[in-house]
Amino acid sequence: AQKITQTQPGMFVQEKEAVTLDCTYDTSDQSYGLFWYKQPSSGEMIFLIYQGSYDEQNATEGRYSLNFQKARKSANLVISASQLGDSAMYFCAMREDHSSNTGKLIFGQGTTLQVKP
Amino acid sequence: EPEVTQTPSHQVTQMGQEVILRCVPISNHLYFYWYRQILGQKVEFLVSFYNNEISEKSEIFDDQFSVERPDGSNFTLKIRSTKLEDSAMYFCASSDSPQQRGNGYTFGSGTRLTVV
Numbered sequence: 001a002q003k004i005t006q007t008q009p010g011m012f013v014q015e016k017e018a019v020t021l022d023c024t025y026d027t028s029d030q031s032y033g034l035f036w037y038k039q040p041s042s043g044e045m046i047f048l049i050y051q052g053s054y055d056e057q058n059a060t061e062g063r064y065s066l067n068f069q070k071a072r073k074s075a076n077l078v079i080s081a082s083q084l085g086d087s088a089m090y091f092c093a094m095r096e097d098h099s100s101n102t103g104k105l106i107f108g109q110g111t112t113l114q115v116k117p
Numbered sequence: 118e119p120e121v122t123q124t125p126s127h128q129v130t131q132m133g134q135e136v137i138l139r140c141v142p143i144s145n146h147l148y149f150y151w152y153r154q155i156l157g158q159k160v161e162f163l164v165s166f167y168n169n170e171i172s173e174k175s176e177i178f179d180d181q182f183s184v185e186r187p188d189g190s191n192f193t194l195k196i197r198s199t200k201l202e203d204s205a206m207y208f209c210a211s212s213d214s215p216q217q218r219g220n221g222y223t224f225g226s227g228t229r230l231t232v233v
Binding site for chain 1: 148150152158159160161162165167172173206208210212214215216217218219220222224226227229
């Protein structure tokens with residue numbers, strides 16, 4: 001079974017509009033961390049935002065916010081006021097914090113976002 | 118800001134040849150990782166390394182792969198006899214804790230391996 005599911009292979013958004021990228025996860029751990037990374041065409045992995053499973057507030061980092069719905073096991077990324085430079089692949093990832101945890105990240109399949117001028 | 122450095126950025130190799138991908142993690146980090154991303158696909162965990170030994174490996178990390186920390190700074194991934202399907206981007210990452218919050222993992226820029 002997939003641990004991280006991103007159901008949108010590709011998304012379009014008009015410049016200056018907001019866009020939501022979906023991510024659902026599956027874990028039996030009570031403690032875990034959820035991450036979003038951006039991968040532009042140059043290939044590097046750029047950290048965007050983090051949400052801990054015990055964090056009560058949704059995480060925000062500038063134009064990025066994470067809509068964390070723990071009961072539904074979803075961690076959607078919201079990008080407000082999209083810019084042309086936001087065009088990239090976006091990955092949702094999870095780290096499970098069980099006792100044998102080595103800190104590895106499990107990634108979803110990714111969503112390619114294209115921002116239209 | 119400290120960086121994880123990966124070399125080379127791009128390597129082309131003949132099928133059956135051995136390759137060594139190199140990484141210099143952040144100096145005070147203790148946990149090291151290799152990930153693989155076949156072009157346009159998801160990023161897959163290969164192996165984690167702590168205290169000079171492998172702490173976890175995925176089913177992808179079979180006998181053709183090995184990792185080593187030959188000195189205090191380098192962290193290498195060796196692929197013994199490359200196959201066409203090993204063509205991918207390989208990312209090294211490091212952290213100072215296995216329960217990192219936020220931007221606690223630092224990824225290198227990757228090595229694009231092309232097997233011909």
